[in-house]
Amino acid sequence: xxxxxxxxxxxxxxxxxxxxxxxxxxxxxxxxxxxxxxxxxxxxxxxxxxxxxxxxxxxxxxxxxxxxxxxxxxxxxxxxxxxxxxxxxxxxxxxxxxxxxxxxxxxxxxxxxxxxxxxxxxxxxxxxxxxxxxxxxxxxxxxxxxxxxxxxxxxxxxxxxxxxxxxxxxxxxxxxxxxxxxxxxxxxxxxxxxxxxxxxxxxxxxxxxxxxxxxxxxxxxxxxxxxxxxxxxxxxxxxxxxxxxxxxxxxxxxxxxxxxxxxxxxxxxxxxxxxxxxxxxxxxxxxxxxxxxxxxxxxxxxxxxxxxxxxxxxxxxxxxxxxxxxxxxxxxxxxxxxxxxxxxxxxxxxxxxxxxxxxxxxxxxxxxxxxxxxxxxxxxxxxxxxxxxxxxxxxxxxxxxxxxxxxxxxxxxxxxxxxxxxxxxxxxxxxxxxxxxxxxxxxxxxxxxxxxxxxxxxxxxxxxxxxxxxxxxxxxxxxxxxxxxxxxxxxxxxxxxxxxxxxxxxxxxxxxxxxxxxxxxxxxxxxxxxxxxx
Amino acid sequence: xxxxxxxxxxxxxxxxxxxxxxxxxxxxxxxxxxxxxxxxxxxxxxxxxxxxxxxxxxxxxxxxxxxxxxxxxxxxxxxxxxxxxxxxxxxxxxxxxxxxxxxxxxxxxxxxxxxxxxxxxxxxxxxxxxxxxxxxxxxxxxxxxxxxxxxxx
Numbered sequence: 001x002x003x004x005x006x007x008x009x010x011x012x013x014x015x016x017x018x019x020x021x022x023x024x025x026x027x028x029x030x031x032x033x034x035x036x037x038x039x040x041x042x043x044x045x046x047x048x049x050x051x052x053x054x055x056x057x058x059x060x061x062x063x064x065x066x067x068x069x070x071x072x073x074x075x076x077x078x079x080x081x082x083x084x085x086x087x088x089x090x091x092x093x094x095x096x097x098x099x100x101x102x103x104x105x106x107x108x109x110x111x112x113x114x115x116x117x118x119x120x121x122x123x124x125x126x127x128x129x130x131x132x133x134x135x136x137x138x139x140x141x142x143x144x145x146x147x148x149x150x151x152x153x154x155x156x157x158x159x160x161x162x163x164x165x166x167x168x169x170x171x172x173x174x175x176x177x178x179x180x181x182x183x184x185x186x187x188x189x190x191x192x193x194x195x196x197x198x199x200x201x202x203x204x205x206x207x208x209x210x211x212x213x214x215x216x217x218x219x220x221x222x223x224x225x226x227x228x229x230x231x232x233x234x235x236x237x238x239x240x241x242x243x244x245x246x247x248x249x250x251x252x253x254x255x256x257x258x259x260x261x262x263x264x265x266x267x268x269x270x271x272x273x274x275x276x277x278x279x280x281x282x283x284x285x286x287x288x289x290x291x292x293x294x295x296x297x298x299x300x301x302x303x304x305x306x307x308x309x310x311x312x313x314x315x316x317x318x319x320x321x322x323x324x325x326x327x328x329x330x331x332x333x334x335x336x337x338x339x340x341x342x343x344x345x346x347x348x349x350x351x352x353x354x355x356x357x358x359x360x361x362x363x364x365x366x367x368x369x370x371x372x373x374x375x376x377x378x379x380x381x382x383x384x385x386x387x388x389x390x391x392x393x394x395x396x397x398x399x400x401x402x403x404x405x406x407x408x409x410x411x412x413x414x415x416x417x418x419x420x421x422x423x424x425x426x427x428x429x430x431x432x433x434x435x436x437x438x439x440x441x442x443x444x445x446x447x448x449x450x451x452x453x454x455x456x457x458x459x460x461x462x463x464x465x466x467x468x469x470x471x472x473x474x475x476x477x478x479x480x481x482x483x484x485x486x487x488x489x490x491x492x493x494x495x496x497x498x499x500x501x502x503x504x505x506x507x508x509x510x511x512x513x514x515x516x517x518x519x520x521x522x523x524x525x526x527x528x529x530x531x532x533x534x
Numbered sequence: 535x536x537x538x539x540x541x542x543x544x545x546x547x548x549x550x551x552x553x554x555x556x557x558x559x560x561x562x563x564x565x566x567x568x569x570x571x572x573x574x575x576x577x578x579x580x581x582x583x584x585x586x587x588x589x590x591x592x593x594x595x596x597x598x599x600x601x602x603x604x605x606x607x608x609x610x611x612x613x614x615x616x617x618x619x620x621x622x623x624x625x626x627x628x629x630x631x632x633x634x635x636x637x638x639x640x641x642x643x644x645x646x647x648x649x650x651x652x653x654x655x656x657x658x659x660x661x662x663x664x665x666x667x668x669x670x671x672x673x674x675x676x677x678x679x680x681x682x683x684x685x686x687x
Contacts, residue, residue: 162669199663324664359643
């Protein structure tokens, strides 16, 4: 029955909330998830109808500010060169992500020890390894064993085809003797757990109509719901409430009609991403926590990491069939991943191959880049651009800095009147040098692959997909928000499982690690049920 | 998908000529001009969803007709003259083309005739999808020969 107290209340049904819910469901506890968005209908995704490309610039824009759906909340990102890209629905950001699914490297958990920067994680690669493998199965990861950039791993599905475009880029890497490998991808390349195989639709970033991309509405959630987890949609949590004992005792949320409701719970788990989670904590003020819940040390919202992207696109003389196949899943290069101080910066980056665009996107993006004039020169320019482009994004490791942060905007509110987040972010000198290195190396490999000219965007403005570090984990309550298994130092029945808890960002897409962490935290909770709050 | 325009026939004729100037025909590629493709009503309708932009377009079309200053109007000018006039207008009133050009690009490059002329099937990606060759596995041979790249720790 609605609003009866529950054992576990999860806020957010995206990547991490889904994984945690599924894992905890075998305890037979009473588990409820509140999600501010609704279920998406794949039959309505843009790729199913006419005008499919224009919708990436309107109702399926990456930016919540552009989409303006009621399910979204606005984000003031005017003081950041990188804007936030997210989605609010069952599945969260996985609805619009590319599905590029690399793991962290072992060294990513030891950055202080190895490179003298930031902090080591309180856990290591070995801790997460079994959860990566479990997540690979649940999300349906395609890839190829034998990558020399990683400890041995066995992706359960065959890799996404390279296609003509991918082979062209691979030959460029081989010419230079640089590392590359077929990407680990959350793309079902054959039928997997009831999901149809990928049919290379192309526009993964506007939702997968085929259901082949591993968004959690088609992976974890059906399994979790079968096992008894309740998922209540269009419920936007306003604040977490505290009992007189200083423990979280539930939440206040707005239902679909905007009415304020109360949900009591024994345990509250936040899975709202690296912007949504600090926003909710900062909106949860009380006498015990006047600066926001779990924020005695003032670090909630601090150390925001975004992954500066260097996007370098090459133009090729021949057509590449780049509009076919998963947009961002093809190949990865980690030639420049591990620290080499001679490069002038610490830590490193991955190159992720990106396929081409359809006719409309080619026109709009080229126009925005100043490469497609109107008038008599139009067709010559367009002919040189359409289906002749291939790109890399250099995903640069971002290190934590307290001035990069999420706060509450003093004026901006969402549709329910809840204060909206504001992000303040600037690139570090290390990131600037890394971006410049990535740009130069990308131009080099594109040239080796046959590109006749290149176009650079660094940092790529709309690349705020990866929201990390704003409630980080650690063993020292003065320097972290949660402990080594996601439990808040200040409130022992409040857990956080999303990218907020990252200590550092690595140089890869974070979703696989976010979910592996959620599975690890769920397992640790299960092992400690008898003394969960001690 | 598109709202119909509220412009009168004369203004739609001018708009069609503007669209043909933004994307002219290219007979050698089998590509029509954007105006010739009949996009004026839909482009205008799409823009008119935003009242402020609708006024911008109406005002812009009137300004261009006035600048053409011929009895037969902007549409009767030679293509070079039309482009020159539009560029002169854009130099002082940039908003008109800033709104019109992207909307023209979207409408043009999603039109089935254009999509076919580009060598693609005029259909959305789903449900048929596309086939991709698996690729040449020997391309990975040199990478397989490399020692491990990750650090033990």
